[in-house]
Amino acid sequence: SVFMPGRLYVRTSLCQDVFMSGRLYVGRVFTSIVDSSLRRVRAVCASTERP
Numbered sequence: 001s002v003f004m005p006g007r008l009y010v011r012t013s014l015c016q017d018v019f020m021s022g023r024l025y026v027g028r029v030f031t032s033i034v035d036s037s038l039r040r041v042r043a044v045c046a047s048t049e050r051p
Helices: 004-049
Strands: none
């Protein structure tokens, strides 16, 4: 029962690492999607502003 806290700590730290990397990946994908959509909106606005 002495080694259980160590294993539990390693498991939780591993889960935290996976969670943090997953959040970073989701953040990158989200920012890239937002950037592409903003570029599309800007292009559409620029094309509609031209007479």
